[in-house]
Amino acid sequence: MTAPSERKSLIVSLHDAHPGSQAQIAEQVAFLATYGITRSSILVVPEFHHGGPVLQDKGFCETVSGWQTQGHEIVLHGYFHDRRESPPEKLSTVFWTRLYTNREAEFLDLPLETARLRLERGRALFESLGWRARGFVAPAWLLADGLTNLLAEMGFAYTTQIGEIIPLLPGLNRITTSQSLCYSTRAGWRRFASAVWNKYLYGRLREADLVRLTLHPRDLEFPLMRRQIDQIVRASLKRGFQPTTYGDYVAR
Numbered sequence: 001m002t003a004p005s006e007r008k009s010l011i012v013s014l015h016d017a018h019p020g021s022q023a024q025i026a027e028q029v030a031f032l033a034t035y036g037i038t039r040s041s042i043l044v045v046p047e048f049h050h051g052g053p054v055l056q057d058k059g060f061c062e063t064v065s066g067w068q069t070q071g072h073e074i075v076l077h078g079y080f081h082d083r084r085e086s087p088p089e090k091l092s093t094v095f096w097t098r099l100y101t102n103r104e105a106e107f108l109d110l111p112l113e114t115a116r117l118r119l120e121r122g123r124a125l126f127e128s129l130g131w132r133a134r135g136f137v138a139p140a141w142l143l144a145d146g147l148t149n150l151l152a153e154m155g156f157a158y159t160t161q162i163g164e165i166i167p168l169l170p171g172l173n174r175i176t177t178s179q180s181l182c183y184s185t186r187a188g189w190r191r192f193a194s195a196v197w198n199k200y201l202y203g204r205l206r207e208a209d210l211v212r213l214t215l216h217p218r219d220l221e222f223p224l225m226r227r228q229i230d231q232i233v234r235a236s237l238k239r240g241f242q243p244t245t246y247g248d249y250v251a252r
Helices: 019-033 058-070 091-100 112-128 147-153 188-204 223-238 246-251
Strands: 009-017 041-044 073-076 158-161 164-167 210-215 242-244
Touching: 009 019, 009 223, 009 246, 019 058, 041 058, 058 073, 073 112, 073 246, 112 147, 147 158, 158 246, 164 246, 188 223, 210 223
Parallel strands: 009 041, 009 210, 009 242, 041 073
Antiparallel strands: 158 164
16 A cells, blocks of 8 residues: 555665764765755664674764754664574574575564564664654565564554655554665675666666665775766755655654
8 A cells, every 4th residue: 555645755764873874874864964964864773783782982972963953863773683592593584584585684583572572672763862763664665573562552653665754653654665776785696786776676666656675885996876866866866855754754
């Protein structure tokens, strides 16, 4: 189902924000600002790859707080963003854990009680810093069975998957089917394939009322991808798409 709205929306989400990617995310925020886009959804990982909580980096926390003040949405993005302490891999999960992701599908098969503890811990960290934790997005958008219900029970307003925006609170819009444009930078063939796929996919979105553009920290480093991202943003704005955040989109 599509959202019951005639307004055209552009949601740019910046994934994997943590102290080690601060400079890259800041470049993306500045890049978007050159087009007048001052609202995006910035996905923060509380302890990226078990590297210690973001609280240990005062400068990063102040920068993220500044982005929120400017109008960007801060979103809880997993907790560790890796599979350390995850259940053993099965044949049915190897594709998702090793090919689709590089051992980063943290919430793919996480027991719900473990998931609850990480969600509570992440939300408490956000609240201690004054960041609103309205939404949760799992690494690579991969959700364990029952996790959506758990998120709703815990009061999160929404989650997303690569092809859907899923409101979780009563009274919000229905599920919105919308394929996110995103890139893989791990190898040259992945970057080329991403560009070809996104060109095709964006062509199919010409009659849609929502464009989702997902950026990861290294995306602007590659000229092919930077050019295409520039083209997508310019074309979307020219066609009347208005920048918004996931949180505001589901609440309208």
